[in-house]
Amino acid sequence: MTTKDRQTGASLNEQFSLVVSHEITVKAMILIADDVKSPKEVGERLEISTSKASHHIKKLERLGLAELVEEREVGGVIQHFYRAVIRPIVSDEEWDRLSLGERQLYSIWIVQLILADAAKSFDAELFDMYSNRHLSRSPLLVDREGVGEVAAIQNKAMHDSFEVVAKSAERRLKSGEEGINLISAMMCFPLPEPSEGPELRESYGTSER
Numbered sequence: 001m002t003t004k005d006r007q008t009g010a011s012l013n014e015q016f017s018l019v020v021s022h023e024i025t026v027k028a029m030i031l032i033a034d035d036v037k038s039p040k041e042v043g044e045r046l047e048i049s050t051s052k053a054s055h056h057i058k059k060l061e062r063l064g065l066a067e068l069v070e071e072r073e074v075g076g077v078i079q080h081f082y083r084a085v086i087r088p089i090v091s092d093e094e095w096d097r098l099s100l101g102e103r104q105l106y107s108i109w110i111v112q113l114i115l116a117d118a119a120k121s122f123d124a125e126l127f128d129m130y131s132n133r134h135l136s137r138s139p140l141l142v143d144r145e146g147v148g149e150v151a152a153i154q155n156k157a158m159h160d161s162f163e164v165v166a167k168s169a170e171r172r173l174k175s176g177e178e179g180i181n182l183i184s185a186m187m188c189f190p191l192p193e194p195s196e197g198p199e200l201r202e203s204y205g206t207s208e209r
Contacts, residue, residue, distance in 0.1 A: 024048065026109045028056045029065060033084035036069055040079060057082050114185045121183075139195035147188070154186045 028042050037045075043053035060066035061082065070081040095103065121127040142150065161184050172179060 022056070023105060023109055024052070025056045025059055026106050027113070028053060029060055029084060030110060030113055032057065032060070032066055032082050036081050036083045038074075038079040038081045054080075060084070111187075114183065117183045117185075139191075141194075147190070150188050154188055157186065158184070 024046060027046050031037055031042050031045055039054035039057055040050045042057065043050040046053065057066055061068065065085055066082045067085050068080055069083050072079050072081065098106075118127065127133075140146075140150065168179070171177070
């Protein structure tokens, strides 16, 4: 059964197609999926006007993909704060229905946000603060089925990470420890030719912290 939006009657695939039709809507959706934000905060992050950011967030709200969670007076002005109703994740079947251009648009902006987050972390000298953090780059040579197998491993890791967030929240309630903001980024994509990375004993390359 396909999930329907109560306001628009659009399927999740149709909603997603409308979102990826504009790069700013894609960016706004990813930002409010990370945390509750106002149009002003989204506008500052994307270097656009507050009114333009508000237009795209309200588009997400109309599609049932964002919701207003708080109204707060800031500097004598009432600001509205939104969060994503769902994480910007779709099934393989829904992703398959999108055109290559739509997929690339969404993926490009996610990668750009990852790079921006990494730059911010380096600038604050936080990236290598914890010795147990993970960083790896692993060129692989697989068949078509292997692509799906690697993706499945990464999907499981993503969902396992969400469980860690829940467990951490329970522990922090008891300990009073402040939370540590993390970005967990995983990618798996084809290359037009073999990587120039270092070769390994088992005929594929890897680079890890």
